[in-house]
Amino acid sequence: MTARLLDGRAVGATVRAGLAETIAAYTENGHRPPGLAVVQVGGDPASSVYVANKRKACAKLGIESFSHDLKDTVSQAELDALVDELNEDPRIDGILVQLPLPEHLSADSIINRIDPDKDVDGFHPTNIGRLAIRQPGLRPCTPFGVMRLLEETGRDLHGMEAVVVGASNIVGRPMALELLLAGATVTVCHRFTEDLAAHVRRADLVVAAAGKPGLVRGEWIKGGAIVIDVGIHRRDDGTLHGDVDFDAAAERAGFITPVPGGVGPMTIAMLMHNTVTSWRRRLGLD
Numbered sequence: 220m221t222a223r224l225l226d227g228r229a230v231g232a233t234v235r236a237g238l239a240e241t242i243a244a245y246t247e248n249g250h251r252p253p254g255l256a257v258v259q260v261g262g263d264p265a266s267s268v269y270v271a272n273k274r275k276a277c278a279k280l281g282i283e284s285f286s287h288d289l290k291d292t293v294s295q296a297e298l299d300a301l302v303d304e305l306n307e308d309p310r311i312d313g314i315l316v317q318l319p320l321p322e323h324l325s326a327d328s329i330i331n332r333i334d335p336d337k338d339v340d341g342f343h344p345t346n347i348g349r350l351a352i353r354q355p356g357l358r359p360c361t362p363f364g365v366m367r368l369l370e371e372t373g374r375d376l377h378g379m380e381a382v383v384v385g386a387s388n389i390v391g392r393p394m395a396l397e398l399l400l401a402g403a404t405v406t407v408c409h410r411f412t413e414d415l416a417a418h419v420r421r422a423d424l425v426v427a428a429a430g431k432p433g434l435v436r437g438e439w440i441k442g443g444a445i446v447i448d449v450g451i452h453r454r455d456d457g458t459l460h461g462d463v464d465f466d467a468a469a470e471r472a473g474f475i476t477p478v479p480g481g482v483g484p485m486t487i488a489m490l491m492h493n494t495v496t497s498w499r500r501r502l503g504l505d
């Protein structure tokens with residue numbers, strides 16, 4: 220392997236250590252701790268693991284977490300009422316509603332209902348819009364975490380040819396906006412893209428976020444390129460894999476993220492970061 224690994228566990232730990240210091244400094248002065256509400260509907264096992272990881276990360280940092288585990292039969296009106304209550308609750312700085320939601324519930328309407336100042340996922344139209352017009356507020360955690368990992372490369376993103384594979388509201392689109400804000404020349408590929416290989420081959424930076432295991436082939440990677448793999452798939456044997464054919468890509472790339480241990484831990488670190496940012500703003504600290 221010739222690529223250098225971008226270690227999301229290590230960088231995420233550095234981010235969290237900084238946040239723990241900030242939290243300790245203010246709470247020792249008598250301020251209340253930051254509070255994060257995590258709402259989970261139904262008991263999807265993959266989601267439960269992720270939610271449990273978030274709780275652990277909160278506890279370690281001194282963030283108070285408030286868990287709301289709802290039955291998958293909960294109505295839209297009940298979920299709306301819970302969000303209204305959390306919006307008003309002065310102990311709570313961040314609200315996260317774990318996605319996807321069951322079919323009978325509308326994710327869009329719940330996201331739109333969250334107070335944008337407590338939207339630590341950064342999914343509310345206000346926060347996406349702010350990122351789009353270069354006035355970022357709370358930034359979507361996964362793309363924000365990728366930007367933090369890219370700092371580790373020491374490379375200048377200005378003018379870089381960046382290709383984002385995937386255009387979802389929560390990953391691909393905000394990723395493209397972050398890279399544009401950072402000065403890259405950005406191409407976004409999606410289901411209707413005709414020649415994915417041709418786009419990836421000319422990329423200095425590839426962010427793979429299609430949710431298709433092995434979609435991005437190693438032989439497409441330009442020599443020395445940065446390869447960021449957001450995809451997460453669990454195989455039947457329990458092992459995790461990304462959207463990139465890792466072994467072949469690592470022979471050509473300059474930098475690459477592993478799965479697990481790359482983008483995933485950064486997403487959690489940036490969720491904590493956003494919660495602390497919201498807390499500081501709400502308490503008027505700085």
Ligand SMILES: NC(=O)C1=CN([C@@H]2O[C@H](COP(=O)(O)OP(=O)(O)OC[C@H]3O[C@@H](n4cnc5c(N)ncnc54)[C@H](OP(=O)(O)O)[C@@H]3O)[C@@H](O)[C@H]2O)C=CC1
Pocket residue numbers: 361384385386387388389390391408409410411412415428429430431434449450451452482483484486
């Ligand atoms: N590491 C982390 O922290 C996180 C990881 N994930 C993982 O990232 C992946 C993507 O998640 P998410 O964005 O929610 O997924 P979605 O399914 O919502 O979006 C996938 C996107 O990829 C596009 N796409 C699908 N197939 C292809 C293809 N063959 N070629 C090009 N584009 C394609 C889709 O296109 P179209 O829009 O046309 O349908 C869509 O825009 C998943 O594996 C998920 O588990 C997600 C969140 C956080």
Ligand SMILES: Nc1nc(=O)c2c([nH]1)NC[C@@H]1CN(c3ccc(C(=O)N[C@@H](CCC(=O)O)C(=O)O)cc3)C=[N+]21
Pocket residue numbers: 268269272315316317318319340360451459478479480481482483484486487
């Ligand atoms: N409202 C909302 N916000 C989200 O941010 C959100 C969501 N819903 N729904 C699901 C996706 C997925 N996601 C992950 C975050 C971290 C890891 C993570 O830490 N992964 C570890 C591995 C964890 C393991 O071993 O399973 C890693 O990649 O190393 C994975 C997935 C956030 N999401």
Ligand SMILES: [Mg+2]
Pocket residue numbers: 319387
């Ligand atoms: Mg999705």
